[in-house]
Amino acid sequence: MSDALVNPEIGLLGAHPFPRVAALLEGVEPPPGPHIDLTIGEPRVAPPDWLGTRLAEHGSTLGSYPRNEGTAAFREAASGWLNRRFLLDPPLAPEAVMPSSGAREVLFQLGLLAARPGLAIMPTPHYAPYRAAARLTGLEAVYLPSVEEHGFLPNLDEVDRLGPEVALFTVCSPTNPEGAVADREYLARAVGLARRHGFILAVDECYSEIYRTEAPFGVLRTCAELARPGEDPYAQVLAVNSLSKRSSAPGLRVGFTAGDRRLVKGLIDLRAYAAGTVGCPNMAAAADLLDDETHVDRIRDFYRELFDAADAILGDLPGYRSPEAGMFLWLRVDDDEATAVECWETAGLRVVPGRYLGPEAHHGAPEEAVPAAGYVRIAMVHDLDTTRLALERLAPILMKRGVAA
CATH class of the missing domain: 3.40.640.10 (Type I PLP-dependent aspartate aminotransferase-like (Major domain))
Structure with a gap:
């Protein structure tokens, strides 16, 4: 197997984004909780009870x-x-x-x-x-x-x-x-x-x-x-x-x-x-x-409420874009890693730097080949109250670091 595939620094296929987030934030102390993890797109709304x-x-x-x-x-x-x-x-x-x-x-x-x-x-x-x-x-x-x-x-x-x-x-x-x-x-x-x-x-x-x-x-x-x-x-x-x-x-x-x-x-x-x-x-x-489509309608409405909240709280801030679909916000910022650190250090929010989702994370591509480096990803999966709390904490950071289109 070639050295291009096996790099002792990043493993068989390159660094997975979530361990990279953990390494980036290691030693950074967040404020008192509750802390909110916005990194993983794991659905939190319940499936049908049957x-x-x-x-x-x-x-x-x-x-x-x-x-x-x-x-x-x-x-x-x-x-x-x-x-x-x-x-x-x-x-x-x-x-x-x-x-x-x-x-x-x-x-x-x-x-x-x-x-x-x-x-x-x-x-x-x-x-x-x-x-x-x-x-x-x-x-x-x-x-x-x-x-x-x-x-x-x-x-x-x-x-x-x-x-x-x-x-x-x-x-x-x-x-x-x-x-x-x-x-x-x-x-x-x-x-x-x-x-x-x-x-x-x-x-x-x-x-x-x-x-x-x-x-x-x-x-x-x-x-x-x-x-x-x-x-x-x-x-x-x-x-x-x-x-x-x-x-x-x-x-x-x-x-x-x-x-x-x-x-x-x-x-x-x-x-x-x-x-x-x-x-x-x-x-x-x-x-x-x-x-059955009844439960799908309910789940879809759950996400609509979350994104409506994002539009209301972040909609006028630089770097914000309202998505058409999916379960993430993709926010344009001046420095994705620095933004992720600030989110954790000042607001107790874990977010993913965009560069961790592109080829730079996988095999050391130069930054100019990593357009995702100017964004952070926010997983919109928590209940509405938790999501609103996270977005309210995020707002002053996006005001500071957001980049207008």
Whole structure:
């Protein structure tokens, strides 16, 4: 294994952001509590109260190995939800869906699925498994800055320029951490590039149901609108989703991938060797979650209240931007590490410096290649009273350190 992969200072794949935050704040004394951790995007709103009962009801299925492709009931529930949610016509077949242990598993395995040497293009900042999918499967990671000028999405002109060398292009929409949404024009062009150049387009849609006003369009709907008779309407495209955010059930560990049947079949075959299958009780409970929208509406309203509070408390301050979707604030500041230290030292708030989410955190890229260095990420996951307290403490710091657009 090359020295580029194993660096004694930062480990196998580079420093994970949360240990870096801990190291940055080591020895810094916060004021008296309560202290509020705004680093981790872990849902705190409760899943539906019937979820535990449903898991128990399906406990007898623990005596059987689950199939790699998942149960027929889960695949039907997932495809049915996708067809309803994204108005898919032609509809997506159950055979074009595969369950996974959350989204992270598949987002990594896409590097193995690419099946050819080449580039793995991803946004920066990005979710760490995108990078791992490249660096541990022989692909060359290319980080395209997700800057405001391009709607906080990778520049598709660059993707087109690199197209013949690309094996995998991963997009996140709604984006983590910026909360931006790819519109139908962006997605249609990305699909066209994947088909012209023959690479896999993977769209991480894990935040698709946590939105403020308008439901995100979705890459599968884009594919359906572009469909031609006699062709797989979802060719070269995979949408990756999860019940962690939609149903506030991260502990259930159920996600799903849907789209190109050939690629889905490849992932299913891979699972026979390189992944654990999802437990039958979990799939059964997940199918029940996918058939119910009442709890999703409640969870979405929970996040709307939090972001409405952010608009009211921080909306007039420099550096503030109101996100379209997701569960984070992405605040532009003069110095992200210094801001994180000040948040902890003066307000008892733990936040993530943006540079810890970009390539500088992974392999020592120069700062000019790390556009996220001018931001801090705030996880909006606590109850409304705790969130308001955190935002009120944050306001004078953003007044001092915020950078107007």
